Amino acid sequence: QKEVEQDPGPLSVPEGAIVSLNCTYSNSAFQYFMWYRQYSRKGPELLMYTYSSGNKEDGRFTAQVDKSSKYISLFIRDSQPSDSATYLCAMSAGRPMRAAGNKLTFGGGTRVLVKP
Amino acid sequence: NAGVTQTPKFQVLKTGQSMTLQCAQDMNHEYMSWYRQDPGMGLRLIHYSVGAGITDQGEVPNGYNVSRSTTEDFPLRLLSAAPSQTSVYFCASTQTGREQFFGPGTRLTVL
Numbered sequence: 681q682k683e684v685e686q687d688p689g690p691l692s693v694p695e696g697a698i699v700s701l702n703c704t705y706s707n708s709a710f711q712y713f714m715w716y717r718q719y720s721r722k723g724p725e726l727l728m729y730t731y732s733s734g735n736k737e738d739g740r741f742t743a744q745v746d747k748s749s750k751y752i753s754l755f756i757r758d759s760q761p762s763d764s765a766t767y768l769c770a771m772s773a774g775r776p777m778r779a780a781g782n783k784l785t786f787g788g789g790t791r792v793l794v795k796p
Numbered sequence: 797n798a799g800v801t802q803t804p805k806f807q808v809l810k811t812g813q814s815m816t817l818q819c820a821q822d823m824n825h826e827y828m829s830w831y832r833q834d835p836g837m838g839l840r841l842i843h844y845s846v847g848a849g850i851t852d853q854g855e856v857p858n859g860y861n862v863s864r865s866t867t868e869d870f871p872l873r874l875l876s877a878a879p880s881q882t883s884v885y886f887c888a889s890t891q892t893g894r895e896q897f898f899g900p901g902t903r904l905t906v907l
Contacts, residue, residue: 686838768838775892
């Protein structure tokens with residue numbers, strides 16, 4: 681079983697809808713949680729970074745972490761065709777890559793299609 | 797700043813051939829990593845470096861070597877290519893650990 685599980689999609693929504701993405705994980709040591717966006721044939725880019733539990737909002741994006749359930753979510757409000765991409769969750773036990781062993785563990789990614 | 801650059805963008809190898817994937821960053825980041833991305837598998841860490849002269853293995857290191865002689869460069873060497881190494885390879889760097897900056901990737905096919 682993978683340490684981090686993510687539904688591969690594709691998730692197809694009409695423009696303006698709310699996109700809801702989530703990941704589940706098994707390692708209770710994870711404390712740092714990230715969401716990356718990856719456009720086709722490009723490298724991933726960081727969208728959201730959170731530490732421990734709680735919510736974080738940045739413009740149209742909201743990240744939620746529920747450590748008791750080992751579940752993280754990303755919500756995209758007022759979705760646009762430009763949001764069509766693959767979204768990867770990532771997590772680590774310590775500050776990512778700041779020390780040997782604080783490696784990032786990624787989910788498999790969810791492909792999102794926002795239709796005009 | 798160019799950020800993280802990778803060469804080549806595409807490569808086709810025959811089984812048993814060797815090659816080096818190049819990665820360079822101009823942000824003076826201490827920490828650099830190599831990942832491979834396969835369908836449905838997400839990104840898996842191959843090797844990483846926490847500074848010049850210091851490297852360590854990640855999750856899937858077999859068949860790959862790295863070295864870090866300068867802060868800027870972190871090449872990945874495939875010793876004897878196998879079809880199982882067909883993948884997209886990403887190099888990343890970070891200074892604070894908060895954000896990994898990824899390169900554009902190298903698409904490798906091993907026949």
